[in-house]
Amino acid sequence: MSKEVFVSETASERRIAIKEDGKLVEIYIEKPDQESLVGNIYKGKVENVIPGMQAAFVDIGYDINAFLPFSEISNPELLRDASTSEEEDEGKRKNGATLKEIQVELRTGQDILVQVIKEAFSGKGPRVTTNLAIPGHLVVLVPEADFVGISKKIWDKYEKRRLRKSIRNLIPKNVGVIARTEAEGKSDRLLKKDLDSLLKNWKALQSKADNLPSPALVHEDLETVSTVIRDLLTSDIDKVVFDSRKLYRRLQQHLQNISPSMVSRLELHKGKSPLFGKEGIDKEIEKSMRRRVWLKSGAYLIIEHTEAMVVIDVNSGRFVGKRAHEDNSLKINLEAARETARQLRLRDIGGLIVIDFIDMQRSGNKKRIFHELRRELRKDRAKVAVSPISDFGLLEMTRQRIRLSLLHTLSEECPTCHGIGRVASKDTVITRVDNWLRTYRKNNRDLRLKLIVHPSLEKYLNNSKKKVMRNFMWKNFVHIGIEGDEQIGPDEFRFISKKSGIDVTDQVSLD
Numbered sequence: 044m045s046k047e048v049f050v051s052e053t054a055s056e057r058r059i060a061i062k063e064d065g066k067l068v069e070i071y072i073e074k075p076d077q078e079s080l081v082g083n084i085y086k087g088k089v090e091n092v093i094p095g096m097q098a099a100f101v102d103i104g105y106d107i108n109a110f111l112p113f114s115e116i117s118n119p120e121l122l123r124d125a126s127t128s129e130e131e132d133e134g135k136r137k138n139g140a141t142l143k144e145i146q147v148e149l150r151t152g153q154d155i156l157v158q159v160i161k162e163a164f165s166g167k168g169p170r171v172t173t174n175l176a177i178p179g180h181l182v183v184l185v186p187e188a189d190f191v192g193i194s195k196k197i198w199d200k201y202e203k204r205r206l207r208k209s210i211r212n213l214i215p216k217n218v219g220v221i222a223r224t225e226a227e228g229k230s231d232r233l234l235k236k237d238l239d240s241l242l243k244n245w246k247a248l249q250s251k252a253d254n255l256p257s258p259a260l261v262h263e264d265l266e267t268v269s270t271v272i273r274d275l276l277t278s279d280i281d282k283v284v285f286d287s288r289k290l291y292r293r294l295q296q297h298l299q300n301i302s303p304s305m306v307s308r309l310e311l312h313k314g315k316s317p318l319f320g321k322e323g324i325d326k327e328i329e330k331s332m333r334r335r336v337w338l339k340s341g342a343y344l345i346i347e348h349t350e351a352m353v354v355i356d357v358n359s360g361r362f363v364g365k366r367a368h369e370d371n372s373l374k375i376n377l378e379a380a381r382e383t384a385r386q387l388r389l390r391d392i393g394g395l396i397v398i399d400f401i402d403m404q405r406s407g408n409k410k411r412i413f414h415e416l417r418r419e420l421r422k423d424r425a426k427v428a429v430s431p432i433s434d435f436g437l438l439e440m441t442r443q444r445i446r447l448s449l450l451h452t453l454s455e456e457c458p459t460c461h462g463i464g465r466v467a468s469k470d471t472v473i474t475r476v477d478n479w480l481r482t483y484r485k486n487n488r489d490l491r492l493k494l495i496v497h498p499s500l501e502k503y504l505n506n507s508k509k510k511v512m513r514n515f516m517w518k519n520f521v522h523i524g525i526e527g528d529e530q531i532g533p534d535e536f537r538f539i540s541k542k543s544g545i546d547v548t549d550q551v552s553l554d
């Protein structure tokens with residue numbers, strides 16, 4: 044499988060695109076006014092400890108307090124033995140549950156070092172952990188731990204054994220290290236160089252934390268471009284193309300220190316045409332903003348975002364099969380499973396996801412869809428959990444959410460429909476106008492008003508609803524002049540007093 048990375052810098056943002064076998068599978072966007080918090084380490088102050096929620100809220104200097112689940116606390120000094128009553132133990136044994144509530148030694152006002160693992164989203168604060176990790180290119184340093192972990196993507200047992208032994212000889216006591224995939228085949232000298240740099244950063248971080256009052260940022264992770272390249276630049280990458288000479292040289296110098304063999308895979312785009320336009324990436328990004336995703340067979344997916352989950356519906360569309368219904372459904376669902384896995388990565392969709400596949404009767408076919416989706420999701424760097432297709436034809440899964448999805452990064456809520464994707468019909472707006480007039484005339488003697496609406500509604504009132512407007516005037520004993528204005532929303536209206544010229548709309552509340 045060929046794998047290519049493209050890095051583009053514009054006046055307002057930086058973008059990283061990843062292609063696999065010529066198909067766009069991931070896109071990362073960094074904007075100066077939307078700096079990522081993930082990976083940052085803070086000296087925070089505990090604001091609330093809520094055992095009933097099994098969580099605490101920590102002030103890290105952000106607009107909203109960070110959320111710290113007790114399950115994200117591993118420091119021995121912050122934990123105490125869990126205990127439950129005999130009745131609770133008995134009830135849990137009957138239900139087959141063995142989990143006990145986590146008891147913590149946290150108090151309000153206490154200072155604590157935490158690291159952001161998930162961005163703030165939808166009014167919720169960032170999610171944090173006390174399990175600190177400082178990633179390098181070859182290894183990840185886990186302070187105040189005592190273990191050596193090896194990436195699961197390193198399959199060779201002899202290489203695993205070599206790495207574990209080498210790292211054990213390099214690290215001090217009470218420090219944990221995880222060897223990343225890129226560490227495979229690297230010499231002890233390069234491993235030591237990467238590890239020494241991380242240990243130096245950790246000592247500087249500790250010193251800074253001791254001398255700063257909380258809340259304070261004590262370690263800022265690399266910018267998005269650097270972190271993505273650090274995490275992605277593995278031996279299976281064929282090339283990395285930049286359209287920024289500055290970024291190209293920076294990464295070139297970085298790689299010369301840690302992985303000289305990768306320098307030859309860097310390229311600088313020199314053409315006059317934009318890099319993303321030339322590679323067809325801009326068109327793919329535009330498509331990723333749409334609800335409907337067409338498949339080669341003529342079938343399509345509908346992707347809907349809700350507050351609690353993302354729902355993906357598989358539809359046969361223009362597909363005309365020549366086989367039996369079950370076989371046609373299987374063919375569409377297999378194609379949909381592959382495209383769904385790609386869209387989840389491309390759009391960076393996280394949280395709970397429900398996929399409504401086309402109904403199939405045979406359990407064997409349902410298992411094929413389940414395994415096909417799982418196989419495609421193995422390419423995803425995010426953690427996923429997938430359940431089999433239910434009797435209702437639904438597949439439930441979760442995907443790790445770290446940052447905002449592509450939809451929320453590239454778009455803003457519509458000021459007219461406020462995120463629902465629909466606006467009130469013309470007749471509904473007319474009903475609101477009727478209700479407003481009745482309420483207004485109860486307390487006001489103004490006999491001449493001007494109604495300002497969107498030009499499409501003005502045309503509708505003058506052409507199709509002349510009789511309705513005459514009834515309004517007779518019923519409320521008021522003269523109304525209608526005026527169109529492009530600046531007003533299609534489901535909005537304003538009333539102006541002709542006598543005083545004052546906008547009187549807000550004198551009446553319809554809520």
